[in-house]
Amino acid sequence: KWKGAPEFSNDDGWSFKPRGRILYDAATVSTPSGITDNGLGFSNEVRRARLGVQGTIPGGFEYKFEGDFANGGVELTDAFLAYAGKNVTINVGQHNNFQGLEELSSSNDTSFKERAAFTDAFGFKRKVGISAEYNNGPLLLQAGVFTDNVDDLAEDGNNSRSLDGRIVVAPKIGGNQLHLGASVHVRELGDTVTSVRYRQRPLVHSTDVRFINTGTINNATTESSYGLEAAVISGRFHAVAEGHWLKLNRTGLQDPSFDGQSIEAGVFLTNDKREYKGGVFKGVKVSNPVGKGGFGALQFNLRYDRLNLTDAGDAVFGGKQDSYQASLIWTPIDYVRFMINYAKMDYSDAAIAAAGGNRDYSVNVLGFRSQISF
């Protein structure tokens, strides 16, 4: 059985499937007058180069194991074992801590090269922990306790702890898939961690420039955040709105708050639709792939992506982003995608000053991606 790569299985409940992806990115970022940075202009990179396996073992056991070899090293992504019962799944190891709809959906299936700005700014990433999921019809409940990313745990002073929970109601009404979700997160920073930093690139990842950036915020102790999600898939059309609000507690100092929101809408120009399952988006199943004489799937998306890293009342001035984005995605066949993104990034109170000390300026970004996954 082929799912990009072969999936091997037998009647006893054993299965095994290799998995991987190669995402190549190129982009240009326009240069605001008076700013010099190696990350401006053209940049490119292998954005993700992942290889791994997943499988099942009789009795309800499952595992997923994948590493990312982009960026000159290896970073473990998923590395967990699970027990999947009828309505309950228990996960142990490194996995996502239920941050939100777009973060939990695969990077193979996003509508833009990068997820909404807040997902990276607020440090969403997989962490080591134990969690449980309960699903029953349109209802999905997820909750877990987490510590840190595998890499950070190599140092035992990085012993942060978090409690994370998410609820999703995803009814199907008249052929339309609805999705409403909310998540809450409380995270105590590790013993030897006393500062945080929130920042974000201009849409594309191949550059390292960050026009908005809180810089180091000291005396940090605890992060509390919550997210709200809403989405609809109706035939060729889909729309998503998602937001995340974060408050940082500090000892002896004010407690600043930051937030980000994105609204996205898209339509397939071909006879295709976005897939959805288990509280996340899934990859399109191309109705007329090139391998069988078709053209593949073509999708056009628009997004408004806002991020606010300034809390003037609490004396943190990281800057604000209002980004207007468009993407065109061609999926010639399942597991292959090509994507063009354009973004106009409007910054105010930017962390990097342009000519004349100007911190309110715009940046144009054009990005390209080639993607293969299995």
Next chain:
Amino acid sequence: KWKGAPEFSNDDGWSFKPRGRILYDAATVSTPSGITDNGLGFSNEVRRARLGVQGTIPGGFEYKFEGDFANGGVELTDAFLAYAGKNVTINVGQHNNFQGLEELSSSNDTSFKERAAFTDAFGFKRKVGISAEYNNGPLLLQAGVFTDNVDDLAEDGNNSRSLDGRIVVAPKIGGNQLHLGASVHVRELGDTVTSVRYRQRPLVHSTDVRFINTGTINNATTESSYGLEAAVISGRFHAVAEGHWLKLNRTGLQDPSFDGQSIEAGVFLTNDKREYKGGVFKGVKVSNPVGKGGFGALQFNLRYDRLNLTDAGDAVFGGKQDSYQASLIWTPIDYVRFMINYAKMDYSDAAIAAAGGNRDYSVNVLGFRSQISF
């Protein structure tokens, strides 16, 4: 054919099998009065995250290749090619240098979360080299010349050399598997390596605290060591005793000696037994797995684990450990394990002084492991 993952083979002698494991650990280490360390209290980690392949090629050739992605990078474990004749096997590349019964048995199959304290303290690990094995009925002879671990060889001043040999006699008497073994090792340190350090964690690996630790021992030139092994498997019951004695030669200074021993006994509460083959323990083959309506295998083990890193006569005071340990292992089905460990660690002359300069104290350790392998 399934061995956790599918094994592909054909009649000509070709075969190929993916292999891997995910071991997730959590533990608590009690805090002796007056000691502050980030590694005390709760800690957790992905202990091992290995992925690799093994295969055979017609004509008697074999290979094994595996990397460990835990701890924020990749460490090559096995990476060797072999020629396997009727009674003789030749190995070339990185593999274990015949250190002893428990070290050579897979970490998937040990009775406790970590092997006996001396195995890690004396730096047992895979090394690059060439070796030969001869087996004939109950007799197994192993010998090889080794240099360093792949990672260390990146620097060509780390050119240590060792000669390693092991003999095993493993008769089956009246349905009982006996095992008697002995190994000898002589290792010349690399040209640019002039010091060594012996130390050990309190049973669990997720913490980085070491209550016993020789610190840096200078003027080191050569390590000589030998090990003795004895084991028996009798139905549901098994017992193992193993020890290792190491002498460090130094230029112009005394030559200190260190040693460790462990004695272990265990019994399956279900109708199962430990497996043994080729001079090492193998994983249990669960007689009533959960996938077929059974309960799996349940095993209870006790161990006394001693390590002596003090040689007062030669002025090295690393401390002594007497550890009393218990483990409960549930194997619901082959390739999946859950384990709880308890240890009372009695230290004397510890390297870390507690309140009032006290170096004789006890530490309680509780550990948990989830494990999936294929």
Next chain:
Amino acid sequence: KWKGAPEFSNDDGWSFKPRGRILYDAATVSTPSGITDNGLGFSNEVRRARLGVQGTIPGGFEYKFEGDFANGGVELTDAFLAYAGKNVTINVGQHNNFQGLEELSSSNDTSFKERAAFTDAFGFKRKVGISAEYNNGPLLLQAGVFTDNVDDLAEDGNNSRSLDGRIVVAPKIGGNQLHLGASVHVRELGDTVTSVRYRQRPLVHSTDVRFINTGTINNATTESSYGLEAAVISGRFHAVAEGHWLKLNRTGLQDPSFDGQSIEAGVFLTNDKREYKGGVFKGVKVSNPVGKGGFGALQFNLRYDRLNLTDAGDAVFGGKQDSYQASLIWTPIDYVRFMINYAKMDYSDAAIAAAGGNRDYSVNVLGFRSQISF
């Protein structure tokens, strides 16, 4: 279908194959009078430890993904996706930039442990970019734009750019395979890169000593180079000649030139021959493998390998190498090789001075390799 490892495929155009190799090297380098270096004498290493996958997706898409785990980390080798039409192939991601015949041929199939000295000295390696290939009968055209290696791109100041092209004419005349090729390369160094260094080991890679070495050359801006290739396979016999000429442009300083050439001839003592396809050498298909009662293939090769890193007129004195080499390769069965190499390295104006300030001396090198690939 077995190609070292199993290749899975179906009628729709899907295919998937694991790939990997383990190359173990040992060598001795003789010590010129008066030179002390840890890399002299015996050295050994795991030279390559690669694991990856390759596959095809219906509609003409392909991918290849491999990492090298030797040397204490992971280095991404191939990581590209491709579209393969009838006569045209488009590659996107990290791949080779058409440097020359020997560099583009797999390291599994070279006649000596290392390629000609200029390939490493001039920094040939895979880079991220986009390229196109056109083949039609005996004609092959290759061209692309490239930036840097994946690892280097992690830092966005390393934004070098190169244009690379190669033409090959490879007619088959009277059962003999001819090969004529030429390549050109222009590379602008990255914004933050202002120096280069050219150097080379004495044939074997397990040592880190470099008797010839330009040292750091400052004010570097652009490298221009071209290569010429000629080869013939006639029954059991083959011969290759290849050369590369490089000019370095500098700001405000002279522009030095360096070059290297190698000539190689070999003959199979058994009834075997070198394979050739798509502008590169391929692995021998052993006619009488050991698995079927044969002896395998035995090949003997001679090579003269020259490298000139001195440009006296432009005041760079890196030294010259004239190397006379012999190799004996035993391939018991496809995918397994054992190799012995001998080299007499004649250095003049060497970068490391021997006793009495002597910079003209000879070094003897003996090397061994065990190799398994799939």
